[in-house]
Amino acid sequence: MAVVIDRSFFDSLSEMRFEKDKSNADIAWFVVDFVEGSFEDRRAHVRLDSVFYTRLEDAVAGLTGGVALTQSEFEIGIRRKLASKHW
Numbered sequence: 001m002a003v004v005i006d007r008s009f010f011d012s013l014s015e016m017r018f019e020k021d022k023s024n025a026d027i028a029w030f031v032v033d034f035v036e037g038s039f040e041d042r043r044a045h046v047r048l049d050s051v052f053y054t055r056l057e058d059a060v061a062g063l064t065g066g067v068a069l070t071q072s073e074f075e076i077g078i079r080r081k082l083a084s085k086h087w
Helices: 007-012 056-064 071-084
Strands: 002-006 027-036 044-054
Touching (some): 002 007
């Protein structure tokens, strides 16, 4: 299984044990960043940051052990990001 996930969400997950060899893994995590385009372009582009491999049990532990934001914290973060962009 392959999962594409952005860097900030990946960083919010609990610690996971990674497999060194992909043949021992159940999941490949493709961690991406969003990069702003030029002023004329005005689009964000997806850039591959890293790839990690885990077993299913380790992924479940990482997904269920993360610290969730409250709705208000999430909305404040989105508003800050939007306010910092030059549209």
